[in-house]
Amino acid sequence: MLLYISILGSVYMNLWQQIFKYLGLITYFGILVSTSIFLGYLGGRFLDNLFGVPMIFTIIGTAIGAISGFYLLYKTAMKFADSEDNRG
Secondary structure: OHHHHHHHHHHHHHHHHHHHHHHHHHHHHHHHHHHHHHHHHHHHHHHHHHHOOOOHHHHHHHHHHHHHHHHHHHHHHHHHHHHHHHHO
C-alpha cells in the first residue's frame, strides 16, 4: 500500500511539474507578444511627435511590433517543440 501511494504521489508531482512548465511558457508568450506590441506603439508615438504627423507612425510601429512579437512567438514555440521531441 505504501509503495502504491509513493508511486501515485510521484505521478501527481510529475503532473504538477508539467502544468507549471506549460503555464510558465504561456505566460512567457503573453509577455513577449504584449511587450513587442507596446514597444512598437511607443516607438511610433515618439516618431509621430518628432515629425508632427497624426498617428501614421503609431499604426506602423504597432503593426511592426505585432509582427515581430508573433515571429518571436513562432521561433520560441518551434524551439520548445524541438526540445520536447528530442526528450522523447
